[in-house]
Amino acid sequence: xxxxxxxxxxxxxxxxxxxxxxxxxxxxxxxxxxxxxxxxxxxxxxxxxxxxxxxxxxxxxxxxxxxxxxxxxxxxxxxxxxxxxxxxxxxxxxxxxxxxxxxxxxxxxxxxxxxxxxxxxxxxxxxxxxxxxxxxxxxxxxxxxxxxxxxxxxxxxx
Numbered sequence: 001x002x003x004x005x006x007x008x009x010x011x012x013x014x015x016x017x018x019x020x021x022x023x024x025x026x027x028x029x030x031x032x033x034x035x036x037x038x039x040x041x042x043x044x045x046x047x048x049x050x051x052x053x054x055x056x057x058x059x060x061x062x063x064x065x066x067x068x069x070x071x072x073x074x075x076x077x078x079x080x081x082x083x084x085x086x087x088x089x090x091x092x093x094x095x096x097x098x099x100x101x102x103x104x105x106x107x108x109x110x111x112x113x114x115x116x117x118x119x120x121x122x123x124x125x126x127x128x129x130x131x132x133x134x135x136x137x138x139x140x141x142x143x144x145x146x147x148x149x150x151x152x153x154x155x156x157x158x
Contacts, residue, residue, distance in 0.1 A: 036126045038090040048100040048111045051124050053090065056082055064094045065155050067128055076157030080134065095124040096134065123155055132157055 039050035046052065054063040061082030071077045088094050101118040103109055113119055121134035132155035137143050145152045 033088075034092045034126070036090055036092050036095050036124055038095050046098060046113045048098060048113060048119075050113075051090075051095050051097050053088075053094050054096060054121075060084060062088055062094050063096065063153075064088070064091075065096075065123060065127060065132070067093065067123075067155075071154065076132070078132065078155045080153040080155055092124065092127050095127070097122045097124050097131075128155075130157060 037051065039047075039052060041047065041050070055061070056063070059082060061084050064081055064083045066079045066081060068078075071079065083094070098113055099120045099122055100111070100113060101120055105117060107114050107117065123132040125131075134153065135156050136151045136153045139145075139151050143152055
C-alpha cells in the first residue's frame with residue numbers, strides 16, 4: 001500500500017507540472033499545428049520576407065518541418081517531410097519565409113522575388129527559437145531520406 005501511495009503521489013506531481021509523456025506529446029502537437037500568419041499579396045507577387053506554404057505539384061504534399069525530430073549526432077538539424085493533409089492550413093510547421101540572398105542583381109534591388117533569383121527558405125519566426133534554413137543534400141549510400149530513399153531535406157541552423 002505504501003508503494004502504491006508513493007506512485008500515486010509521484011503521478012500527481014508529474015501531472016500538475018506537465019511532465020507526463022502525454023503532456024509533452026500534446027504540447028509538441030499544439031505548437032506544430034498552431035495557426036500562424038502568412039502572407040497574401042493582392043498583386044500576386046512574392047516578396048522577400050513573405051511567409052508562404054509550399055506544395056509539391058506531383059505528390060500534392062505540403063512541405064512541413066518536424067522541429068521535434070532532431071537528427072542524431074548533429075547540432076541543430078531537423079527533418080522535413082511532406083504532408084498530404086489538405087486541411088493543414090497555415091500551421092506553424094508548414095509556413096516558411098522566403099529571403100532573397102542577393103540584395104541587388106540583374107533584376108534590380110526591389111524586394112520582388114523572380115524566377116532565377118537566389119533565395120533562402122527559412123523557418124517562420126514562430127516555429128523555432130532561432131531561424132533555420134532549408135537544405136537538401138544529394139542522395140548517397142550514407143545520406144538519404146529514411147522514407148523515400150531520395151534526397152534528404154532538413155532544416156538547419158547554419
